[in-house]
Amino acid sequence: MLSAIYWNPDPKIFTVPFLNFPILWYGVFFALGFWFAFLIVVRILTHYFRLLPSYKKLDATELKKRAHLLVDRLTVYIVIGTILGARIGHFIFYEHPSEYLADPMEFFRFRNGGLASHGAIIGIVAATILFSYRIRKKYPDLTWLRILDFIAVPTALAGACIRVGNFFNQEILGTPTNLPWAVVFGHPADGSLPVPRHPAQLYEALWYLVVFFVLLYLSNKPSFLLRQGKLVGLFLIFVFAFRFFIEFLKTEQSHLLSAFYLTMGQILSIPVIVLGILFYFHERFPK
Numbered sequence: 001m002l003s004a005i006y007w008n009p010d011p012k013i014f015t016v017p018f019l020n021f022p023i024l025w026y027g028v029f030f031a032l033g034f035w036f037a038f039l040i041v042v043r044i045l046t047h048y049f050r051l052l053p054s055y056k057k058l059d060a061t062e063l064k065k066r067a068h069l070l071v072d073r074l075t076v077y078i079v080i081g082t083i084l085g086a087r088i089g090h091f092i093f094y095e096h097p098s099e100y101l102a103d104p105m106e107f108f109r110f111r112n113g114g115l116a117s118h119g120a121i122i123g124i125v126a127a128t129i130l131f132s133y134r135i136r137k138k139y140p141d142l143t144w145l146r147i148l149d150f151i152a153v154p155t156a157l158a159g160a161c162i163r164v165g166n167f168f169n170q171e172i173l174g175t176p177t178n179l180p181w182a183v184v185f186g187h188p189a190d191g192s193l194p195v196p197r198h199p200a201q202l203y204e205a206l207w208y209l210v211v212f213f214v215l216l217y218l219s220n221k222p223s224f225l226l227r228q229g230k231l232v233g234l235f236l237i238f239v240f241a242f243r244f245f246i247e248f249l250k251t252e253q254s255h256l257l258s259a260f261y262l263t264m265g266q267i268l269s270i271p272v273i274v275l276g277i278l279f280y281f282h283e284r285f286p287k
Helices: 025-051 060-094 097-102 104-108 117-135 144-169 200-219 230-249 264-280
Strands: 005-007 012-016 021-024 183-185
Touching: 012 025, 021 025, 025 060, 025 144, 025 200, 060 117, 060 144, 117 144, 117 264, 144 200, 144 230, 200 230, 230 264
Parallel strands: 005 183
Antiparallel strands: 012 021
């Protein structure tokens, strides 16, 4: 206990005067993730346009302008898809139906926490399919799978930001450990005892950063950028394979499982990994 790191920050940075509205660390990191993602997708999309013969006549300023406008519109879809998908996923996978049926308004109380990454993936895919359908006449090359390639790169960085936010919120806790870098959370969000635990949130954040830099490097290579499904396939495989194994060092988040060998997070990660493999090798499958 004496060798562990004690962590008990105030989840609020400050409260907006007169409105009595708290600004949370989690919300700031969540917003930072989307902001970084916006800038990176603009960069990747501009680079993609430069590689297409149909855009050779346009100068760099015009290409960036087009990319910026497209990503502006895409961001609205992705933000809505992420939040709705993550929120719905949380209630389906991690809460007992009686809890939210008794108080349906809990769905809209985002400050109480409760966002599931597996649900977010479903929401993002749905939002991307809808967006590609809306722009298909003007941008036929921007299929939903190609757009997923572009947004997969910064999504890894956004995931790292969100996990740091979870660390500030003292949620998604690790299992107890005696390792010297164990963290004692002063006020765990789940009301558990303040014992030395694996900082599982930081393990995930560091891995997501590694995935981000690998994907960013590969996104500069035409062999990856021009072939649909490669980047998003690697993202899903790298992130959710790690997610499967890191679950062994995390406390169970779902109230729906008991006396089962795998956690809900592990069960949900398996089909996402399979989906990543299908995306990566989709060009080899019969059409």
